[in-house]
Amino acid sequence: MHRNSNFGTFGGAEKIKDPRPLHDKPFVQQCIKQLCEFLSERGFPGTMSIKCLQSPSTKDFLKIFEFIYSLLDTTFQMPTSKIEEEIPRMLKDLGYPFALSKSSMYSVGAPHTWPQVLGALIWLIDTVKLFTSMKEQDLLFSDFSDGSSEIEDGVEFNKLFMEYTSEAYNRFMQGADTFEEEDQEYITKLKKLYNVDEALLESLAEKHRIVTEEAERLEKESHKDRLMAKRTEKLKLQTDQQKLKDYLCKLESFKTNLESKASGISEELEAAGLQTETLRQEQSRLQHILVNQKFSPADIERINRERNELQQTIDNLSRNLEEAEQHMWNEEIALAKAKERAEVKLGEYHKLARKLKLIPASAENACGWDFEMKVTMDCEPSTIAQYKAQIQNPLRDMISHVDEELSRLANKKLSLEEAVEQVTSIVADKTNDIKQLKEKIRRLDEQLEYDMQESAREEDKWATALESMENHKKLLEKRVTEGYDHAVEQLKAVQQQYHLVLQETNEERRTVANNLHSVFTTATNHMSIVEKFLEDQRKRVDRVYKESLQEDEAELRELKEMVESYIAKADAL
Known part of the structure; x- marks a missing residue:
């Protein structure tokens, strides 16, 4: 019997539009939650969370599809070629009423294709549930059985459902696609049969809405991984702490150097004080001689002149001493900075050499050469030049040897890749x-x-x-x-x-x-x-x-x- 309906056959030329709100985010989240619960209940071999199902990869989708389809056909094996054609064909053979394009199989987790693919998976889950329920019971209605098996809902429910099915099917064969009146009448009879409390249902619906909003809020908060942020902050603080420890060690070493220099300067000041005390004693002795002796005015004038000359000499020497001390202090600061830069460069060189397995001499890439620079700050420039010549020549030899080995391995890799491609193409065919x-x-x-x-x-x-x-x-x-x-x-x-x-x-x-x-x-x-x-x-x-x-x-x-x-x-x- 032919009928004028959009749902006449699933294989018609006209494409049917999916009435489900697949682009509505709450509906998509509900479908993802339903899929995750189904996989966990059925024992999916792997870990699959709601976060992973927000945008899954093609590999994860193929695993999920193979697992669900195997519940319908235990002998099913996922084809290895033309997946983008085989999966829509299998869904069409099962009776999926909506079209699934080949291009959606290339990027399953994309935002514009994942809702359609998710809708197909939800339909496949419903098919599995229907197949399982039909497999568990022999007959659809307990009225028609011989009494050995009974349906939990009872005879009255089966009669109501049979009447509803008959009326809906008659309307369907007459060309109708919606059955609002039959659905409303059926729901009214069911409520009357089971004495349904509308107020209780509304309160439960409100509780379900509140619980759903709370669950969505918790899911959104779980997406903000606060633990990971705290761990990142902890690592950052640990790095800053290590930098502070290194800087403190450098300050301690700099303080030790300054204390040693200060002790040397103190010794020089003590020597200068002893010398000054000696000069004062000599001056007092000479002054005593001057007081006790009788000098002529010419001698006094000469002595005063010599005294003034000596005082000027002392002042000049004092100024020269201060300038020398200031220059020495500047030179020591510059020397300390140069030492720090040299130590940093030497540390970077040793770190890179250890990373390249060149230190110590018994390392894998050292080839018996000693590339470690044991340089002290008191060494002469000739020692540094000797280290430079000792390290640069073996490194040049090693670089040339590595370049030759790389070119040889690259040629060998190209030949092997060509052979593997040929064998792979033959095996694939x-x-x-x-x-x-x-x-x-x-x-x-x-x-x-x-x-x-x-x-x-x-x-x-x-x-x-x-x-x-x-x-x-x-x-x-x-x-x-x-x-x-x-x-x-x-x-x-x-x-x-x-x-x-x-x-x-x-x-x-x-x-x-x-x-x-x-x-x-x-x-x-x-x-x-x-x-x-x-x-x-x-x-x-x-x-x-x-x-x-x-x-x-x-x-x-x-x-x-x-x-x-x-x-x-x-x-x-």
């Missing part, structure tokens, strides 16, 4: 051929098994129909026999009444005779009608039985021809 042959054999096996199952189901169907017709025939025969016995009993009662009434009056006898005539006419007509109906039913049952036998023979003949063709194809392969 052969693997694809084997996969295609296996796929053809698997499809033929599935077709044969499906045809055999269809044939078995048809045989069971016709046997059930024949048995039903036989039961109906027996029921009709039983009812006819009961009616005939009842009519005979009525006839006997009427005859007895007829004899009694005949004895009373002739008028009553005529009345009884007329009644008996009508009764006999009715019984005769009823019996003739029943016999004709039974004869028609018997002929109809015989005709249906012969037609079913002919159709079964034709289907068996077609099945045999199909099996023979399949065997011939298998032998040819």
